[in-house]
Amino acid sequence: MTPLVDSHVHLDDARFDVDRDRVLERARDAGVGAMIVPxxxxxxxxxxxxxxxxxxxxxxxxxxxxxxxxxxRLTDCDLLDQWLDTHRAVAVGEIGLDYFxxxxxxxxxxxxxxxxLSVAVNHRLPVIIHARRAVDAVIAAIRRHPGTRGVVHSFSxxxxxxxxxxxxxxxxxxxxxxxxxxxxxxRRVVAELPAEQLLLESDAPDQPGIMRRGQRNEPSxxxxxxxxxxxxxxxxxxxxxxxxxxxxxxxxxxxxxxx
Numbered sequence: 001m002t003p004l005v006d007s008h009v010h011l012d013d014a015r016f017d018v019d020r021d022r023v024l025e026r027a028r029d030a031g032v033g034a035m036i037v038p039x040x041x042x043x044x045x046x047x048x049x050x051x052x053x054x055x056x057x058x059x060x061x062x063x064x065x066x067x068x069x070x071x072x073r074l075t076d077c078d079l080l081d082q083w084l085d086t087h088r089a090v091a092v093g094e095i096g097l098d099y100f101x102x103x104x105x106x107x108x109x110x111x112x113x114x115x116x117l118s119v120a121v122n123h124r125l126p127v128i129i130h131a132r133r134a135v136d137a138v139i140a141a142i143r144r145h146p147g148t149r150g151v152v153h154s155f156s157x158x159x160x161x162x163x164x165x166x167x168x169x170x171x172x173x174x175x176x177x178x179x180x181x182x183x184x185x186x187r188r189v190v191a192e193l194p195a196e197q198l199l200l201e202s203d204a205p206d207q208p209g210i211m212r213r214g215q216r217n218e219p220s221x222x223x224x225x226x227x228x229x230x231x232x233x234x235x236x237x238x239x240x241x242x243x244x245x246x247x248x249x250x251x252x253x254x255x256x257x258x259x
Contacts, residue, residue, distance in 0.1 A: 002241045003033025004226065005248035006219040008094075008128065008153045008173050008201035011037045011058060012048045015205045015216060023204075023218050024055060030220035033057060033245075034254055038094035038128045038153075040065035042076045049087055059252065061091035061128050063116055066098040066109045077115040084123045090252040091150065092120035093128025097141075100132040110141070117145040126150035126251050129170075135161045142168050151199055151251065154207065159189045166197050171247055173201040176209035176217060179228045191232050195243040199251070200225055 006027070016023055027035065038061040039048050045062050052060040062083055064072045080092070095116040097109050120127045127150035131138040135157040142148045152165060155172035162172055177183050178190055190198075202225075204217035209224050226244070230237045248254065 001031055001238055002245050004031050004200060004222055004241055005245050005252075005254070006032050006035045006202050006204075006222050007151060007199040007248050007252075008175070009035050009037060009204045009219045010040070010206070011035060011204075011219070012039070012044060012051055013205050023220075024058075027219040028057070030223050032219050032222060034059060034248070035219050036061060036090060036128070036248070036252060038065075038091070039063055040094060041068050041071040042079055043071070045083060045087075052088075059090045059254065060088075061093040062087070062089050063093045063095040063128070064112055065094045066096050066104065066113070066130055067101055069104050069109060069112075072112060074111065074115070077112065077119060080116065081119045081122070084119065084125070089123075089125060090254065091126045091128050092116055092123070093150070094130050094153070095127060096130035096152075097134035097137050098130060098132045099134040099137070110137075113141055114144070117141060117148055120150075121145055121147045128153055130154075131157070139164050139168070142170070149251070153201055154203055155190075156186055157189075158185075159192060162189060162193055162197065166194070171197050171199050171251060173199045173203075174229060175201040175203050175225055176207040176212070176221065178232070179209035179211070179225060181210075187232055190229065195233075195235070195240065196247060198229075198240075198244050199248055200229075200244045 149169035151171045153173035200222045208217040
């Protein structure tokens, strides 16, 4: 089968400290050929860069996650701009807006988001966007920054929102949540989206699928998401694997994955 791409996995998370090498081995054994790791805050960029240097199939993205707003300073946006001048990255991320968690200042989130979108455009990099209860606000933001492209990860919006994103050169990341039968709306939407808009993701160690409910998630789990998604869409697994890998390869400029 075509080597898969996990388009969103937090391999630098402390929950992987005890067995990170084995997690990577299991992913490779499952057919995962590349893993995109988005940062969450500036203090973690150096360790992420080291992880990517150690493993050729790990590709870093750098940014400031909206859920960790208290960790960020506005000057970190300038630091990000400088960091990308000297460090290889496949994207700016994880960035975005979170309107679900209480107590996160929306105005400050927006300022950081807009500044990071500008940095991404200046460096001609795609963005990896977190958009929880904030898809419309995210769409409005990317329209203010012509040239922005990327992925809205863990997509949970409507078919109409997905169509608007596709017109803006945005893909959507699909992971464990789609495997739950109770996620009826998400499953209906994803079943009808063009294959050219889909990326597979684990969001590990979070968001395990139904087969790993209550457990720590791993990048190898995208094979389970792939199988469920293919059945949901009435497509062959290999056909969908090839499409999602090509989408990720093109968006993140990964080159042709090794078989």
